[in-house]
Amino acid sequence: MEMNVSKNDEQVIARKSGGLNPSVIIPILLLVGIAIYLFICGNPGNFQDDPRIKGVASVAFANIESKELHPHGLGMVYMGGFIVPILITFMITVLVFAFERFFVLRKASGSGNIDNFVLQVRSLLNQNKVDEAxxxxxxxxxxxxxxxxxxxxxxxxLSHDTTLNKEQKMVALNKAIEEATTLEMPMLxxxxxxxxxxxxxxxxxxxxGTVIGMIRAFAALGGGGGTPDAAALSIGISEALMNTALGIGTSAIAIILYNFFTSKIDGLTYKIDEIAMSIQQSFAEFN
Structure with missing residues (x-):
């Protein structure tokens, strides 16, 4: 049995299916985040030589306590614990979808200066030059x-429609503009x-991650038969602070980008409303 799909329905489907699909992209980015954590941050070159782990081909097979005493560079990130790859995934996800939104909104802005476009269309409508608009x-x-x-x-x-009165035509015009705007918003x-x-x-x-790191730090203070384990204490604090830094950095970037793109979308919506009002005024004046 065939289903008839209206033009509007096709446009809605096209806009909803446009852009990156989060259900596909996010799992891939999670694998990328884990790979960065294990093979870049956990690279043996990020840990200083130690006689106790000399000759070990990979950090993954090294004694964890020996390894934790000598991290440097990205090895410090590796010491953040199992929460770090999740935070790395969050950061990559923010960047990937930020680039996606940038290109989508750039395309939505169209060619040329949008302010000049609005002024040109309003000027043509004031002269009732619909074809030129x-x-x-x-x-x-x-x-x-x-x-x-x-x-x-x-x-x-509607200008050539003789079956509707002026009020009905205005209602139909407003509805057409509203529907067109609604179709564009999902993509934006x-x-x-x-x-x-x-x-x-x-x-x-x-x-x-910060709480887990602090638990490790306080456990080190209470262990060792009354003598605090300075190395374990420093590792726990480092883990806590590394998670804090990654999380705050990712959150700050995400919020800034969200507000930036929201302002861009609001700007496009304002331009649409501005011209829509001009269309309605022109129709009321010349029809």
């Missing part, structure tokens, strides 16, 4: 141009929730 939309090739083009196409159709806002979520979750996961 449609040509500007074709040249703009962005989300604003798509919405405006849909509104102007409906504008032309897709994956923004990931940046927002990681801005909060990264800090909480880092706090978990």
């Amino acid at each position: 449609l040509e500007e939309c074709d040249r703009q090739q962005g989300s604003v141009g798509n919405v405006v083009k849909e509104g102007l196409t409906t504008y032309k159709a 806002e897709k994956n923004m929730m990931i940046l927002s979520t990681l801005g909060t979750v990264a800090t909480l996961v880092a706090l978990l």
Whole structure:
């Protein structure tokens, strides 16, 4: 049995399926994060030579206590514990989806200066030059141009419609613009929730790593028959602080990028609303 899919439904599906798919990308990034933790941060070159582990081909087979006494460089990151690869994955995820949003929003802004496009279309509408305004939309090739083009196409159709009164035409025009705007928004806002979520979750996961590190530090203070284990104490504190640093850094970057992209989306939405009002005013004046 065949199903009839409307043009609007096809556009909605296309916008929802555009961009990166988080359910596929995030597991891949998790594997990348684990690989970075094990093979880059855990590389034997990141640990100073120690007679007790001399000749060991890989840090993974070295005595953990000996290894922990001599980290340097990325080895300090490795000492953050099992929470670190999760935080590394969070950081990579933020960067990957930030680049994705950057290119998507850049494409949505279209070609040329969007402010000039808005001024040009408003000027043409004031002169009732609808065809010339449609040509500007074709040249703009962005989300604003798509919405405006849909509104102007409906504008032309309603101008020649003799079955509806002026009030009904205005309602139909407003509805067409609103539907066109609604179709564009999923593409603009897709994956923004990931940046927002990681801005909060990264800090909480880092706090978990910090608590685990402090537990190890206090356990070292209470062990050794009354004599604190200075090496274990320093390792626990280092683990706690490394998780804190990674989590706060990731969270800060995610929040900054989220607010930046949100402002860009709001700017595009404002431009759409600005031209939509001009379309409605022009239609009311010339029809």
